[in-house]
Amino acid sequence: MAKSSSQNHHRLKREERNTLRRKDDEKMMISEGRRQRRAKLQTTRANGEDETIFLDGPSAPEKKLVLATNSVRLKSVLKLLCVLLVCGWSMRYAHDPSTSSLTLLKRASGSVTLGFLLASIGYKKKSLDLSGAVSASLVGVLTIFSxxxxxxxxxxxFFSGSAVTKVQSEVKKQVDEHFKEGGGLRDFVQxxxxxxVxxxxxxASLYSLGGLSFIANTTGAGAFAEAIISSGGSNSSMSNATTKVASTLAVAxxxxxxCCGGDTFASELxxxxxxKPRLITTFCRKEVExxxxxxxSLLGVVASIFGGLxxxxxxxxxxxxxxxxxTEILYALIIGAFGGFFGSFVDSVLGATVQYSGYCRERKKVVSKPGPTVTKISGLEILSNSGVNVLSASFIAVAFGALYYYRI
Structure with missing residues (x-):
């Protein structure tokens, strides 16, 4: 146990040294670019030439740094897409009732494997701490099984939210009191x-269709045992009332x-x-920090729609x-876009009223707790950020579920 702890300690130290070394290299490249620009500027001044022409655009080292950064980001995006596609086809195989007579056993073992695998990836990438990884495993297993x-x-x-938190982290560090190095480390509560929910x-959607017995009865039928978003439900042999309830829960x-995706993208981007953003309870007339x-902000609104999508x-x-x-694919994307937009709107209203915001003169950033150096901006100290997220997302789930049930 002590040996394992020591190994983890040394591993973290190595990662910290590597991070500091990369940052030092980037600073050296930027400094070299600035030095070259100053030298060119002095030369043009001595020759009596127009000194502004050399100030346009980055220097060669800075261009190399930008290209290297963009290359790393592109590789990260491609790797993320590959992981998601592999997850999709792995889930399909684990849930396919036509590939084995042991449908229930295969579905359960596949869900456990994938649930723990995704949580371990999040922990390794520092998107989750230990408590977050354990709770994510439980949530992942039961959700995938459904x-x-x-x-x-x-x-x-999960993966898109973890990725977007790392965008321009240096800027967020200056304004976000909850910022964490590495851009993640979600805990159990988050x-x-x-x-x-x-x-x-x-x-509940799977249970409304018949639960484990429904999964077992689909063996060899080629019909996946889960609800789909449509007016006809997921299985024509079931009653319309049963499939409508299952689809309504799926919509919720x-x-x-x-809503969670829209709020995450709006907050992070x-x-x-x-x-400057404008306070929603003042009908966007008042600028705030x-x-x-x-x-x-306009960027936040667009990001909320994109996050829902x-x-x-x-x-x-x-x-x-x-x-x-x-038609189901189209329904899903429409729900995603509107869910992200309206969810972010509800979250903003709640955040401006039942969540405290104040500007700390000492730390020079917005904080969520009052204090002697804090000037109140808006809201009451009733709910935390996690509480607001749960309340707003639950409201959207109930509203959209009810709209689907009574209108479709």
Whole structure:
């Protein structure tokens, strides 16, 4: 045990040294570029030439740094897409009732394997701490077991959310009091805030269809045992009432994650807007500091729609590789876009009213707790950020689920 702890300690030290070494190399490249520009500027001044022409555009070392950074980002995106595609086809194989007579056993073992694997990847990439990885394993196993669509929606939301938190982390460090080096390390509370309710919705949807007996009865039939978003339900042999309930719970599940995805993208990307956000409860008339709960910007609004679409893309991919129903894919993307937009709106209203925001003169950033050096901006100290996320996403899930049930 002591040996393992010592190895982890040395591994973390090596990673820290490597990170510092990369940062030093980047600083040296930027300094070299600035030195070259100053030398060129002095030369042009001595020759009486126009000194501004050499100030346009980055120097050669800076261009190399930008190209290297973009290359790393592109590789990360491609690697992420490959991981998600592999997850999708792995889930499809584990849930396919036509490939084995042991449908239930294969589905259970595949869900456990994939659930723990995804959580371990998050822990290794420092997107989760130990408590977050343990809770993510539980959420992942039960969600994946409920169906391919559910599992892929969870995977798309989790990996995209972890990736977007790392965008321009140096800028966020200046304005976000909860910023953590590495851009992640979600704990138990954050994982459960995003995953507990949709996990229960996914399990309830499967249970409404018949649960374990429904899975066992689909062996060899070629029909995946899970609800789909449509007016006809997931299985023509079931009653319309049964399939409608299952599909309604599926809509609520997707709406919840669309809201969470929209809020995550709006928070992580909206704070990077060049213009100051405006407080939503003042009908966007009052400008506030970046990082203020309830502050909205055009970039944040666009990001919320995109975040909802990314989460819904997981459902759409699951629908494509299991049934290929185009109407379901279209429904999913529409729910994702509107869920992300309205979810971010509800989250902003709650953040501006029941979540405290104040500007700390000492730390020079927005904080969520009052203090002697803090000037209040908005809100009451009633709910934490996780509480606001759960409340807003649950509201969107109920609203969209009810709309689907009574209108479709």
């Amino acid at each position: 169906g391919v669509r559910y599992g892929l929606t969870l995977a798309f939301f 994982v459960m805030a995003n995953g507990l 949709p996990m229960m919705l996914a399990a 599940f997707l709406s919840y994650f669309s 909206g704070v990077l807007s060049k213009s 970046p990082g203020t709960n309830g502050g909205v 990314v989460a819904a893309s997981g459902w759409a991919l699951g629908a494509y590789i299991t049934s290929g129903v185009r």
